[in-house]
Amino acid sequence: MTFRTRITAGVALALCLAVLALPGAGTAAEPRITLRYAHCCPADQAFGIYAHDFADRVATLSNGEIAVEVLDGGVMGSEQATAQKVQLGVVQMAGITSNNVAQLAPSLNVLVLPYMTSSVDQLTGEGGLLRAGPYRDELAKRVLDESGSLKVVGGYTNSFRSLFAKDKCIDELADLQGLKIRAPKNPVMTAMWDAWGVSTYPIAWSETYGAVAQGVVDAFDSPTDVILKMGFYEHIKYITEATYLPMAGVVIANNDWLEGLDEADRTVILKAADEADKAHAAWVKKVGAEVRGALKDDHGVTFCELKDPEEWQSRARGAWPELYKLVGGGKDWVDATVTYLETGEVK
Incomplete structure (x- = not known):
């Protein structure tokens, strides 16, 4: 190696060391x-x-x-x-x-x-x-x-909210009677339960697992994957998948x-x-199918089927007129939503 080559190599090494000494050099940039x-x-x-x-x-x-x-x-x-x-x-x-x-x-x-x-x-x-x-x-x-x-x-x-119960299948409206049911604290949802002749417990979601485990409530509704992913299958053994509310x-x-x-x-x-x-x-x-299979095969959960779905729908939709006042925009916004679902147009 010549003297000039050694000098060039030394300068290059010094420059590399200087760069590596800079803050953040050699690491990913911090997000802006x-x-x-x-x-x-x-x-x-x-x-x-x-x-x-x-x-x-x-x-x-x-x-x-x-x-x-x-x-x-x-x-x-x-x-x-x-x-x-x-x-x-x-x-x-x-x-x-x-x-x-x-x-x-x-x-x-x-x-x-x-x-x-x-x-x-x-x-x-x-x-x-x-x-x-x-x-x-x-x-x-x-x-x-x-x-x-x-x-x-x-x-x-x-997906849609399903009905979950600890001790029995819910397959008709009469099965709701006598159950202690947790439901979100929302006036529209409360009116739906009222139309079915049921009073609910407005327990916060974060407290629902404990309420089910301790017997404060013995039924609630939520999408089916919640039961699997949050361990509710330890206490919930009956699921009724319905289409009343996504x-x-x-x-x-x-x-x-x-x-x-x-x-x-x-x-x-x-x-x-x-x-x-x-x-x-x-x-x-x-x-969806994977969740149902895991609950049924791995955790012994029974899936139930509604015998009277038309009755559930008739009573629940019958409560719509009294709910218009709770929806921003009232009946006009409800009608606009129905029209959009039917035609794909916002009017």
Whole structure:
């Protein structure tokens, strides 16, 4: 090696050492933006599947410049409390069942009307109420107007709510009598139970497992995957899958925070949510049969079937007129939703 070569090599080595000494050299760059996304449930349950998929898509689309910190398991409190935290900007985003956001934006109660929809596709399929499109645009506008700060940017479901009981099959309306039933504290949902002649216990979701285990309640309703993913099968042995009400989850963002982003970053958030909506809808269809099989084969759960579904629907839909006052926009918004489901047009 010549003297000149040694000098060149020495300079190169010095430059490499200088670069490695710089702050952050040799490590991944820190995200420019970190947002917190909260939801109620375990990471492997439907709410968590959506949240973590959304986070991964944001990271990919932003080349790691935007990070999503997913807050699993209801660590921000009840869903109603979490919705309020998004409204105030304490948390930037959340995935929450529509009935628990309706306290802040009553137009969402239209999604809680019993038998408004009859299939998952009407909710999250192409042209569904929660899929990006003209109906959700109108819904988002109403939610923002009513709440002052909540923007609907996505939507998902894990199918319709099923009836769960500890000790017996629920296969006709008469079977509800005498049961201590937990139900969300939502006036539209309460009216549905009233139409069936049942009084319910408005216990917070975070307290439901304990209430079932201790015998405070002996029945409740929720989508079927909740029983498997949250361990309710230890106490729940009978499931009646019905189609009176889907779990309609809305992804909400604090609008001031969202609008405060530059256009490119905001586009990443919205595109990631749109992609997650579509992927989650496909995932729900895929796992439904797997969940039922696991509950039946691995945990001894019995699936029951309604003998009188027409009676359930007739009574529940008969309560709609008294519920119009609880829906933001009243009968006009309800009628517009029905028309959209029938024609695909928002009028």
